[in-house]
Amino acid sequence: MRIFDRLWQALDGRLELAPLVDFATHKVVPQHRHSWAYYFGGLTLFFFIVQVATGILLLLYYRPTSEAAFESVQFIVTRVPFGWLIRSVHSWSANLMVLAAFAHMFSVYLLGSYAKPRELTWWSGFALLVLAMGFGFSGYLLPWNELAFFATRVGTDMVSKVPLIGGWLLKFLRGGEEVTGATLTRFFGFHVAVLPMITTTLLATHLAFIQRQGMHVPEGLEEEAATRRPLRFAPNFMMREGVVWLAGLAALAALAAFFPWELGSKADPFASAPAGIKPEWYFLFMFEALKLLPAHVLGIEGELVGLGAFSLAGLVWFLVPVLDRGSRIGHRSRAFLALGWLALAYIVVFTLASMAGAFK
Amino acid sequence: MPAVHEGSVISRRAALNWLLGTSLGATLAAALYPVFRFVIPPEVAEAPVNRVLAGKLSELPANTGKIFRFGSKPGILVRTANGEIRAFSAVCTHLNCTVQYRPDFQHIWCACHNGHYDLQGKNIAGPPPRPLEAYKVDIAGDDLYVTRRA
Amino acid sequence: MRNHSFLALVLALAATVAGAAPPPNLVRPPGTHAEDTCTACHMALDDARLRTPAKLTDNDIHHAQGVTCAGCHGGDPTSEDAAVAMNTAKGFKGKFSHQAIPEMCGSCHSDASFMLRYAPNVPTDQLAQYRTSKHGQALAKGDTNVAICSSCHGAHGVLAVNDARSTVYPTRIVDTCGRCHGDAVLMGHYGIKGNEIAEYKQSAHYAALVTKNDLSAPTCKSCHGAHGATPPGVSSVSNICGTCHVTQRERFDLSPHKDAFAALSQPACESCHSNHAIVHPQDSWIGVGKDQTCGSCHSAGDSGATAATAILAALSGASKGLGGTQQRVDRVQLAGMLMDEAEVKLEDAHQAFIMAQVEIHTVNPSRVEEKTKAVLASTGAAERLAASAETEIRYRRTGLFVSLVVIALAMVTLIFKIRGMER
The missing domain is CATH 1.20.5 (Single alpha-helices involved in coiled-coils or other helix-helix interfaces)
Incomplete structure (x- = not known):
């Protein structure tokens, strides 16, 4: 123990770490009947850490070319010791991360925690969710299997509908007119370099904001929070979060053991699209809605209308700290609360219905 | 207490x-x-993609053939009577039997239904509907590497 | 000029009589397209019946090679005056009678030295073969309902045989024959059922032709001959099938059936496989029961029935083993295990099974069993590989289950720890 003390003194003497420790030990987390919502952000972080770790491991064997991608994933799954586990955990953790991020976002929204002064935290969080979906979309293609290939073809095709720059965007994403090996190399670059770089920076900012501002106590729960003794961040809250992380780890182990992620069959760009092409589940609510739209709405292409509507909805969602004027003075509007429940209901219903095959 | x-x-x-x-x-x-x-890394340090070490030159005298493997699919190395080395898929195009080299015919033959292929892999007699897929052979010292087109 | 062409015409007529090549004015050098006053004039005619032949010449192989209209029909293709151009004095023959056509086509196509200039590899025995065919024999007797050259190849607008648009291209010839042979009323006059085309279309041969686009799959002409079209005689059936199905024929020749069928004047392959509706054989055909193939000659208790029972038992055992192992290996593979070795064993088993099916033709159970034992040996090896892969999967699950228990224990103790701390 003496050696740790001396190490600590050496570091503290040079870097003045005492205020940080002081901050951490005095930091408290308010307690009320909705304080369970505070754990989702940490859970998302846990899955992100798992993604980084397993992602780096997969990089040791993965090859990002159309000739070798599928074979290298097959090699990882079949020949590398525990490759099946690492790959399965990476796939499952990606999905659980998006799920945890959605839960985090909706809990924040429904409890009104986006309100001033936390606008920047909300915006950085929103951007992180978009990045997570970008991770999912780019990573989905990397095993270069049939389903991923066609889902990517459909998915990238959507951006071509964007007015004016659609054609350019399509070429930028695909690295050409079609989804080819060039797209794979590009998506690999996005997945392992571009997105991680932006995400790490943004994540650090997001976490710094939270540490700086402390936890938000939802409107109407101030009294309850005032009467209950707040939880010390270290070690009490951290240990509770530890339980949640262990639960996340257990979920990963169970899913990897009982539902190993399948490899599918190698993509053949010249084969006709197989039936039942679907993107990852977190795109389903958009995917199915776009499919339901008629070819033309008021003379405009249906898909364009749909994409426009989703962009607008996304913008409203993004700008909610500004649009919900009452929230700044602690009186959030009922309309925005209703909107949140509506969005949640829509996403849950469409995703579940699509997974149950209701849109066939 | x-x-x-x-x-x-x-x-x-x-x-x-x-x-x-x-x-x-x-x-x-x-x-x-x-x-x-x-x-x-595992024993096989690389995913076998489009190239395998199919055999040794010294183990393949003229007018013989040898079966090798591309993953789970067989290929055939043939050394013709005049010493040329060629490689083909050994999966018969008729019913997927494994073909073999017949020194007496000096060409490739499938035992299942008596399919014959010439030394370019072309189906010349019997039921096979298509030629055998040809592979590229590279000779590095004594090693014969076979590459299939992606 | 005029004199020159007249001379050429005279020479042409002389040459036709002598059986030598027609003169250059009517048949130009190979590769020169034969535009002339015949096509120019007929193209402009209102009567579709007269216009169509001229239009069809655009794609016609003869025309493209320099054979003018006059090359067959005679006349003077240099004159713009119809009375001159189509003057019988200039050798104009007009429309050919049904009977005249084979000889007319043969005047060039039977001439080996003439054909050599155009298509050295095209045979020149078509007319000779045609004369031996049922069609040719009936035509000689004055029957004008039978097929002549133009019935199958077309008169004007004849395409090369290997041109996919040609009516005699492998994928289209069945329907070409079917134009007459699918007509039960017409065929009734000749004692032919007229359902042969329909039957053939149910066959494995036709399926290979249309679904796999396997142009080597037999069509009508592969067994009956093209120009010499005749039903093969009973004794030649196994020769004909054997041209492709060599191994089966070889095994059949070893069997007691060979002599027995010959003694009964029974066709070899056809007796079990039928003639036109040759479908993919099923192992369930083997046996003397109702609707089973062997039952048409053999009955329960005879040596044939005993052999059939033994062969069927061997085959169904092997096929069951093969199917079961394949499923098991697929299942394990889908679970993410490397099953290359097992796949190789399955390929071996599959191959041995195909060879067992060939051995059926010997009707010798021990020869079939020899192959089915090889099938089971290979499936056994694949089963062992699948079993060890399954063990590996169980081992993984157990490992993960143990780690789940460990994680759960950590969670529980952590919860207790928190409780203890916050009490």
Whole structure:
């Protein structure tokens, strides 16, 4: 123990770490009947850490070319010791991360925690969710299997509908007119370099904001929070979060053991699209809605209308700290609360219905 | 009595701490063990994609053939009577039997339904509907590498 | 000029009589397209019946090679005056009678030295073969309902045989024959059922032709001959099938059936496989029961029935083993295990099974069993590989289950720890 003390003194003497420790030990987390919502952000972080770790491991064997991608994933799954586990955990953790991020976002929204002064935290969080979906979309293609290939073809095709720059965007994403090996190399670059770089920076900012501002106590729960003794961040809250992380780890182990992620069959760009092409589940609510739209709405292409509507909805969602004027003075509007429940209901219903095959 | 009680609390706490430390350590070990195993490459250090070491030149006298494997699919190396080396898919285009080299015919033959292929892999007699897929052969010293087009 | 062409015409007529090549003015050098006053004039005619032949010449192989209209029909293709161009004095023959066509086509196509200039590899025995065919024999007797050259190849607008648009291209010839042979009323006059085309279309041969686009799959002409079209005689059936199905024929020749069928004047392959509706054989055909193939000659208790029972038992055992192992290996593979070795064993088993099916033709159970034992040996090896892969999967699950228990224990103790701390 003496050696740790001396190490600590050496570091503290040079870097003045005492205020940080002081901050951490005095930091408290308010307690009320909705304080369970505070754990989702940490859970998302846990899955992100798992993604980084397993992602780096997969990089040791993965090859990002159309000739070798599928074979290298097959090699990882079949020949590398525990490759099946690492790959399965990476796939499952990606999905659980998006799920945890959605839960985090909706809990924040429904409890009104986006309100001033936390606008920047909300915006950085929103951007992180978009990045997570970008991770999912780019990573989905990397095993270069049939389903991923066609889902990517459909998915990238959507951006071509964007007015004016659609054609350019399509070429930028695909690295050409079609989804080819060039797209794979590009998506690999996005997945392992571009997105991680932006995400790490943004994540650090997001976490710094939270540490700086402390936890938000939802409107109407101030009294309850005032009467209950707040939880010390270290070690009490951290240990509770530890339980949640262990639960996340257990979920990963169970899913990897009982539902190993399948490899599918190698993509053949010249084969006709197989039936039942679907993107990852977190795109389903958009995917199915776009499919339901008629070819033309008021003379405009249906898909364009749909994409426009989703962009607008996304913008409203993004700008909610500004649009919900009452929230700044602690009186959030009922309309925005209703909107949140509506969005949640829509996403849950469409995703579940699509997974149950209701849109066939 | 209270002393005994206090002692049991302390021992309970110690047991709990021990259990916590052990189980967290075991969890960490369970997570790290696969990682350590993963980073050690398997015996076959590379995914066999489009190229395999199919055989040795010295083991292939003129007018003989040899079956090799591309993953689970057989290929055939042929050394013609005048010493040229060629390689084809050994999967008969009729019903997927494995073809063989017949020194007496000096060409490739399928035993199942008497399909014949010439030394360019072309179907010349019997039921095969299509030629055998041809592979490229590279000779590096004594090693014969076969490459199939992606 | 005029004199020159007249001379050429005279020479042409003389040459036709002598059986030598027609003169250059009517048949130009190979590769020169034969535009002339015939096509120019007929193209402009209102009567579709007269216009169509001229239009069809655009794709016609003869025309493209320099054979003018006059090359067949005679006349003077240099004159713009119809009365001159189509003057019988200039050798104009007009429309050919049905009977005249084979000889007319043969005047060039039977001439080996003439054909050599255009298509050295095209045979020149078509007319000779045609004369031996049922069609040719009936035509000689004055029957004008039978097929002549133009019935199958077309008169004007004849395409090369290997041109996919040609009516005699492998994928289209069946329907070409079917134009007459699918007509039960017409065929009734010749004692032919007229359902042969329909039957053939149910066959494995036709399926290979249309679904796999396997142009080597037999069509009508592969067995009956093209120009010499005739039903093969009973004794030649196994020769004909044997041209492709060599191994089966070889095994059949070893069997007691060979002599027995010959003694009964029974066709060889056809007796079990039928003639036109040759479908993919099923192992279930083997046996003397109702609707089973062997039952048409053999009955329960005879040596044939005993052999059939033994062969069927061997085959169904092997096929069951093969199917079961394949499923098991697929299942394990889908679970993410490397099953290359097992796949190789399955390939071996599959191959041995195909060879067992060939051995059926010997009707010798021990020869079939020899192959089915090889099938089971290979499936056994694949089963062992699958079993060890399954063990590996169980081992993984157990490992993960143990780690789940460890994680759960960590969670529980952590919860207790928190409780103890916050009490």
